Amino acid sequence: xxxxxxxxxxxxxxxxxxxxxxATLVLATPASAHVEVGSEGARALADNVTLNFDAATxxxxxxxxxxxxxxxxGIAPADVTYGKGPAGWKLAPTDKGFTVSGPPVAVGTDxxxxxxxxxxxxxxxxxxxxxxxxxxxxxxxxxxxxxxxxGGHGHSAPVLKLQAAAPGAEPVAPTPSASPTPSASPTxxxxSPSAPPATETADAKPTASDRATATAEEDGxxxxxxxxxxxxxxxxxxxxxxxxxxxxxxxxx
Numbered sequence: 247x248x249x250x251x252x253x254x255x256x257x258x259x260x261x262x263x264x265x266x267x268x269a270t271l272v273l274a275t276p277a278s279a280h281v282e283v284g285s286e287g288a289r290a291l292a293d294n295v296t297l298n299f300d301a302a303t304x305x306x307x308x309x310x311x312x313x314x315x316x317x318x319x320g321i322a323p324a325d326v327t328y329g330k331g332p333a334g335w336k337l338a339p340t341d342k343g344f345t346v347s348g349p350p351v352a353v354g355t356d357x358x359x360x361x362x363x364x365x366x367x368x369x370x371x372x373x374x375x376x377x378x379x380x381x382x383x384x385x386x387x388x389x390x391x392x393x394x395x396x397g398g399h400g401h402s403a404p405v406l407k408l409q410a411a412a413p414g415a416e417p418v419a420p421t422p423s424a425s426p427t428p429s430a431s432p433t434x435x436x437x438s439p440s441a442p443p444a445t446e447t448a449d450a451k452p453t454a455s456d457r458a459t460a461t462a463e464e465d466g467x468x469x470x471x472x473x474x475x476x477x478x479x480x481x482x483x484x485x486x487x488x489x490x491x492x493x494x495x496x497x498x499x
Contacts, residue, residue, distance in 0.1 A: 281313070281376045281388040283404035290368045290408045291415035296329055299346075299404065301357040301378050308380035309350030310357045316375040316389075317343040320367025324421040329360030337361065350381035365418050368411060375403045 281301045288295055301313055317323065326344050328337035335348030346359045366372070375389040388401050 280402065281378060281386075281404050283374050283406045285406060288366065288406060288408050289415075290366055290370075290411040291417060292412070293365050293418065295363045295366050297361050297363060297374075297406065299357075299359045299361075299374075299376070301359070301376070303354055303356055304378075304386055305380050305382070305384060306354060308382035308384060309353050309355065310378060311350045311381045312345055312347035312377075312379040313357065313359060314340070314345045314377040314379070315343045318367070318369075318372045318374065320369065321363055321372075322421055325364035327362045327364075329362050331359040332357060335359070347379075364421065366408060368417070370408055372406045372408065373403050374406065 281299060284298050284300070285295055288297075299313060299315070301310060303310060317326070323339035323341070323344055326337070326339070328346070331346055332348060332351050335346055337344055337346050344361070346361070351357055373391065378386040378388060380386075386401065388403050390400050390402050392402055392405065
């Protein structure tokens with residue numbers, strides 16, 4: 247075999263090996279399932295914008311039953327209303343976003359859902375992290391950022407690119423929250439039946455004896471002391487008078 251024939255044979259074998267390796271890599275690559283969000287001509291600070299979420303299925307044994315979306319900063323759950331989706335599905339707000347759920351769709355069927363946002367925030371792009379639930383309990387977590395997901399592989403979160411805000415566009419006032427339920431006024435509370443009426447203390451007036459007692463107590467003495475002095479003086483006076491009368495009787499006799 248000549249040298250040129252051997253070179254051609256080696257090249258042919260190398261080509262076959264390369265084709266086999268490429269086919270193996272293609273078969274080993276997982277299906278390109280994902281959740282995407284889109285809005286035609288979306289701009290920052292645009293009002294009443296319709297967002298379309300498309301969730302591809304990754305299961306060949308269960309149907310999708312729910313999408314839970316976490317809203318980016320600048321969009322409140324109260325600012326989102328339902329557009330359309332699978333039959334029987336409904337929207338419900340959550341603390342950090344909203345869910346759209348209902349009866350499971352057919353196995354192998356993708357889900358398309360649309361919502362209307364009152365106003366988009368002033369940003370260049372918006373990330374909508376999403377959880378995709380199936381009727382067998384499986385949950386696909388589309389929450390990875392593009393920077394950490396290796397250039398689009400893995401479970402990247404849906405991202406919406408926004409055009410610059412239109413001239414003169416301004417943020418709208420925040421959606422008003424529900425007013426708190428009024429509580430009973432503290433002044434309307436009914437007093438306890440055991441509590442004495444306030445008028446009894448306010449209307450009570452001190453008597454003369456009470457005032458005398460209070461005055462004596464303020465002077466540091468007791469009412470019994472002046473009474474005792476008066477009794478002693480009267481006793482001495484009575485004794486002196488008795489002695490004087492007795493002396494006169496004796497002298498006369």
